[in-house]
Amino acid sequence: MRPTPRLVIYAALLLALALVPLAADLTGNRFYVTLANRAVILALAAISLNLIMGYGGMISFGHAAYLGIGGYSVGVLAEHGIDNGWLQFGLAIGASALFAFLTGLVALRSRGVYFIMISLAVAQIAYFAAVGAYRYGGDDGLTIFSDSRFVPWLRLGDSVTFYYLCLAVLLVALILTNRLVNARFGFVLRGIAANETRLRALGVPVFRHRLAAFTLAGALCGLAGALLANFADFVSPSMMDWTRSGDLIVMVVLGGVGTLMGPVLGAVAFVVLEQELSNLMEHWRLLFGPLLVIVVLAGNRGLDGLLGGRRNG
């Protein structure tokens, strides 16, 4: 692999993320860690969405539901005094995988706009389930009073420790995604997105491949949700609002659909824009909204495209 400017920039981005706590210490601004942490967790969620949307061509308009399911798994167990991290994260991943599997069973039979709408409707069901969960605060949300506990030396309450944990999870997810999309499974997935009829004719079990990808993406996003719950010490139905799903799509497309690093770039850009633009001008969406329109009209290659990347979807 030749070190193209794009690869250099990506390496620099990951290095910069790794150095954030140091920079925060030097400048005395701990808030950088908070911001970077949000970006890293959202990047994980965006990677999972990109797996099905970018590589698999399945536009899920309800992906924020998995953030919520992951978050509530941690929150609900913590509310009942169970702060064992293995149990909490296991439930988060398992419950989101199951929810994705069941959603996929119904939604993956349809295509195009019907798929989008079913994924939206299913996410709304999850949203209202959280709204109706009066035992867990309903609309008001649920404060988590104890952090997840894994092993005695890993204290998630410490912001730097937690940040590096999230960053490590992100790196592992990137490596695994890279291997997955370059393995046979990934080729088949992209093949289905590009020409389903052909793959069907070749005897590929299309539905099973799509369902597997959908379930995997749900599980990964559930993990992001569990991290988000530990990050904020708070979960509420607004995590699953349909505009949050829209935000995730924005991150993926802003970074570059169907590229490995695109979602990370998109999530970081989104968090930085949100923070910096809102500091500069209160009504930053007045610029950000038209920017999205321009990104789309200009050909939708995302930031990765600007850096010379080629979409392999």
Place this chain on the structure above:
Amino acid sequence: MILALEQILNGAQLGLMLFLLAAGLTLVFGIMNLVNLAHGSLYMMGAYFAVTLIDWTGSFVLGALLALPAVLLLGIAVEVICLRRLYARSHLDQLLATFGLLLFFNDLVLVIWGKAGRTIALPGWLRTSVEILPGVPYSAYRLLVIAAGLVVALGLWFTISRTRIGMRIRAGASDREITGALGIDVASLFSLVFGVGAMLAGLAGILNAPILTVQSGMGERILVIALVVTVLGGIGSVRGAFVAALSIGLLDTLARAFLPDLLKVVLPASAAQTAGAAAGSMIIYLLMVITLAVRPQGLFPVRAR
């Protein structure tokens, strides 16, 4: 019994408002194949225009009527400047660009009309109640809203099924290419359809404004329900949208009104309300998922897609 009657009227009112939104959505969806998340913004803009025009004219009726052409023009402008470039694009591109528009409009109203949100005061003659049955008063304004919704629905049905322009629209909804081949000016037709759809959404916003607070983001919750109505009714079918809108309006209102009471038998009041109201909202989406699982093209499919 009297309670049920009132709730049915309330449900019909919500249903008709949903229909006003869904009518535009379903036509734009069906004819231009465009998923428009910014449709809720046009609903919001209608309400804001009404706020200003009622202020200027000093008359509720005049202001509300003037707001309609304003939304129509805004809709056409949005179509010409931005959306017509998206018709041939993927659904993902459409979602993203119209989501961008939604964010834009949400902040635009904050800049123009201030952060506080606005309310519209009704004139005295609409602030009264009318006895619909002996001893059962009902808000005069809500009756007016129901009447307006029915009139528009009837007008829309007449236009689409009985006029030349309606024929073209129907032709466009069932087959775009042929409509173009027949020498119909497709670009203008599309602008017109979009503009009228925007105006209907704006009308819903105007009619709802005195009942709600006019504020940024007010279009988002109702947009999702209108999307459900559109898909449930069958994309491109105005008739389907009407049936689906009324069903969902009634279902939502009745479930919200009676489910909590049923649950109060087993739960404390606030818990019953929380769970009951949420279950009421879930039913709509569940209904949509089940319907699509059984009838993938909605209740009134326009054509095989």
Place this chain on the structure above:
Amino acid sequence: MKIAVGAVLLGTLLASTAMAQTPLKLGFVTTLTGPNAAIGQDMRDAVELALDHAGRKLGGRPITVIYEDDEQKPDIGQQKGQKLIGADKVDVIAGVIWSNVLLAMAKPILENGTFLISANAGPSQLAGAQCNPNFFSTSWNNDQTPMAMGEVLNRRGVKKVQLVTGNYAAGRDMAAGLKLTFKGEVAGEDYTRWPDQLDFSAELAKIRSTKPDAVWIFYPGAHGAQFLTQYSQAGLMGQIPLYNSFTVDAITLPLQKDLALGVLGTQSWVWDLPNEANKKFVADFRQRHNRYPSYYAAQSYDAVALLDGALKQTGGNTANKDALRAALRKADFKSVRGDFKFNNNQFPIQNFYLQETVKDAAGNFTVRTLETVYTAHQDPHHDKCPMKW
């Protein structure tokens, strides 16, 4: 020995002088967007007035206030709280209108050891088992004001009441408070979706069918104006008497106008309370803004005054948390409510008054005190709070 004491004294003196020069940072969280932005503005105006009255210095230390907008959303409030302790490193956070926002915000702030002074929200959790040595209130616990209302209903011989309120932390506390003291029958309880349900048609239809002697509501801010309008549109106004908690006030009266005539409410502060601090506050506020201050404003004014009083005792020092806490607990300041004393849970022990809506000489709608319902009332959760001092 003497030299050592002298050195220590000198050190303390130098430290406190250095401290006195760096400005104190106060984070003030309220709602500045949406239909309830008017409440946030009222609180902000009161904070600025309190600072002017204190000479723009609290305890001799210059002060910077960072206003943050929670948009009335728990998750946004939570993020803003984290920003205030993380990026701005404020010494104290005050404000917060909504109980659900406060509950979402409180944990990271209190865990960080930052003092949090609620100028409005008073969720039962923070008054009871979850009370915290760094949490103070200059308002009330949610249950108290409707408890006073329940007492009023009893005195007026109301036998059957219907409750309608927003379904969130405060709404549930308020209804519980009313039910604690009201001795008659509760005909029905409706909790509407908060804050996005503004259409009360279903609830109004139920009121008509249960035919209660009275209706009690809790709808702060824009919802209150909406509810009264719709109550009147449904033809219920004048038919079934309406009682309120936090629904008819200086914020909503300009919208409710004559609809609020005859709608009684209870409050721990009314603008016509005859004490010197209050007279000064109300006169200056009215002169500056040409409107009546609300209780939100009064409580915000008290929050700043409380902090000023405490910092005067510590010489502007905020680093010694125990000293600051002890000073805050003394509540040595001139409250607009008159006497001000903290309970063990650091919520005020205070009077509650019955108020009615009237038109003033200039034709503006306002409220006035009718009678005292409770004197030195303690909230019902304070004995669940383990703090003793």
